[in-house]
Amino acid sequence: MKLKKPLFAALLLLSGFAFSAAAEDKPAAKAAEPPPAPMSMGTEYTEKGADTCLQCHVEGGDFPVYEIFKTKHGNRADKRTPFAPGHLQCEACHGPGKKHADNGGGPDGINSQKRTSFLTPQQRNKYCLACHQNGARTGWIASTHDANNVACSDCHKIHAERDPVLTKATQPDVCYKCHKKERADFSKPSAHPVRFGTMTCSDCHAPHGANTAALLVKPTVNQTCYTCHAEKRGPFLWEHAPVAEDCTLCHYPHGSVNQWRLKKNPPLLCQQCHSVAGHPSVARTSASLPGGAGGGQAFLLAGSCLNCHSQIHGSNHPSGYKLMR
């Protein structure tokens, strides 16, 4: 694949954008017709707060909002919430609403928290982060999702009594909106049980930002896997180096067409790294299939290499250096 040229052309182009930032911080005005006044946030709050908003946002209307009162946000007794006495109610999250109300609604003057908003995702998120920059969100800024312009409301339904992304069975469908390939992964013959609702994406991933690759809940891949597979943690007397280094060197974490979520079937998987003189270096062909003329079925069928090297994740047996005990 000849990617270098287009890659570097694109990088050059983007570098141009970056370097021009300091010099040119405003868009060039169009010469022809005057542009419509850009939408902007209002600066004044409504007269009565939520009581103003709820005059239009009625139950059964086009923009239902009442379920907010069934959620943690809609709790007056918790002094942290938008509806606690003295707080800004709807306008805590949607911004000063007088302009929006005076306009009779519409997208201008308000943070709708929707993708169709005139505000950028970062601008919309700022309202959420004003209260939620702690805990898991400490590293949100410049995290993978933030850098890819994901807004909080792209995943969270704030007005729903049960936010689908916080419910085990429904969370994957929210993630699949962007992570298309993973939906297919979990339908592969060997897959973690996300398809059945007994496991969910956030069991392994920290979507609000982590310093690990793939936003994992623990600092490394292996530490994440050990939360459910502690029996593979060791340290063993005889370690298998790639196992101790990174589970994903041999396994697909989501799903695979091969047994045990392997990246390919043994013996070829193992022969990528093992080619000592003797049986590991021998090519296993279809001649070793049942009824074939060749021998060596033990190296190809059933568990293949694992027929003997069953302690592939490490062994604590004093004679187990070949991972056979």
Next chain:
Amino acid sequence: MKTSNQLLLLGVLSALSSATAAAADGAAAVDTSQWKCESCKFEQGVSGTLDVGAGTVSDKSAEFGQYNGLQKKGGFFIGGASVRSRGADGTYWNLDASNLGLDTRSVDAEGGKQGSYKLRLKYDETPHRIWDGALTPFAGSGGASLTLPAGFAAATTAGMPLAGQLNQVDLATQRKQVGVGGSWIPNTNWEYAFNYRHETRDGNKATAGSFFVNSTQLIEPTDYVTDQVDASASYASKKFQLKFAYYGSKFTNSNHSLTWADPYGTAAFLGTFPGAAAGQLALPPDNQFHQVSATAGYQISDKTRFSGDIAIGRMTQNDSFLPYGTAVPGPGGSLNGRAKTLDAGLKLSSAVTDRLRLNAAYTHNDRDNETPQSLYAVISTDMFPGAPRTNLPYSFKQDKLKLSADYRVSERLRGAVGADFDSHKRTYAEVDTTHENTAWGKVTSSLTDKIDLTLKLAHGERRNSGTFQPIAGITPPENPLLRRFNLANRTRDTVGLRGDFTPMERLSIGLGLDTSEDKYADSTIGLTNAKDYNLNGDVSLVVSERTNLRLFAIHQEIKSKQAGSQTFSVPDWFADNKDTIDTFGLGIKHAAIKDKLDIGADWSASRSRSQIDVSTGVSNPAFPDIRAKLDTLKLYATYRLKESMSLQAGYWIERYSTQDWMLDNVVPSTIPNVLTMGLQAPQYHVNVLSLALRYKF
């Protein structure tokens, strides 16, 4: 990490730290004393739903019921609840229960006073049905000692008296987890949290043991307990957030070894190898991991933010050693295995202008294995002395620096560029260090209000620190031309293209293409090339006020090439792998009778094919394709009998068929020197019918 990279990081951090900007958002001050919220319908009292019903499964299948608890033929109870209670003073409790009639049952209870404290109790079961009907001649399956009937042993599997001597055993494990947790918020800045989980995992799974080249598939007992604790203290203010945490994990295995009688241990064999009447496998040893961590975030200015974390851990394992062989005493004592972990990250991000944001992130991951080294007098597969070996405690250290700039050209166009510098050090490896540098760029454009496009390109090059050297202490040595793929020089190119189209408000269409290619140009033997190609599309359509439809299709190809040498010299055989996976789905929801009857259907189909070609220069028939075919149709309906009562019906049809030459027609006597359990590639056709009454209050 190179000194130059560290200097670069410091420079960037310094530059970003100085960037400041005004914080004003332009909002006016407001007096909220008259904001009565009289129209607000704050929830109080108890509400929720209760589900009671029954279902039936048409057939027994471990594969179908692998994780969903529906592995048995026959009826099952449907029970579930979701109850909420809200008090005016912020007190609350929630109770959620699901799948009460299945071994996937889960109960989650939480209560407290919102904003002050909460307590949580949790119970959860997760099955893993692995295989039904594993065939084994051993008695004692599920225990730590497997014995054979008298006179069973033979030199080959064909000579063993298998007829009438094979027992059927289902392979399955069941996890049961009890959790208790809570948190306390003494004031608006601090929160203390605690969570403890006790998980048991019982059952059995497959393993194998051998005597030199004669192998046997065995049933390994699984009787694990894992206890995990999380405790944390968090502080948060507008500008500064801090969290101190402790994580502890303790794994305990009731079985430390599995002993099995040798089915190849004929009198003649045992005459030569008297110690090989039985073998012993070490089972996963008890171990512990303890980790303390700190996470901090600081808003240096309105536009510049720092965050960082550090975690220091220690894993230990000190199980008593088994004997060298069933007939040979062991070294005595235990390993005193211990490894230190140090994981740290720093991140600095600054919106230098309204359009330009600069980011720098650095991570360090270190697993320092301090396990003592010693010489072990090996007995190979309980048969004969092998050359004594010294254990190799592997350590890994990785430093990664990521720099990026994100620039918003206009409301419709954004660009980003970045560079990642990755340094990875390993002990007891053919090369000490690998360095990988990756450059990437991304453009996101809203061409119109209805079309969004994103293109991302990346190019990475990994180089190792010098020549490959054999690892001292590993014999026999590897072919000097072999390059392990995680150490080898590599060039990686990736392309991601995504388009989202919204031709009308009710219709959205997404198309995506992702490709990746790894080239190992300097690898003569081993993995030489790997490609991944993924094409996906999805459609979401609001057909009418009462009907929604969604459709998705995904095509994936995973290809790789590798080379080997049977003569311990230059490559003399080559292998190609190609996995092709197609997945389709269609879902429809329809309000058949408004506010009375909702119906829906979800159909999905997945097809996978693995093509393997091993070329030695000698003509052999191609391997048959390994195939899997999964079809799932779920139909569901909800009929409201009255405001508080509804009937929920579901019908789930699933068909699965596979062809896998590794398993198909491999019965216990197929391989002369491997006594298998006859596990066949799974197939099933299962229907599940369910009917439940939901009471809402």
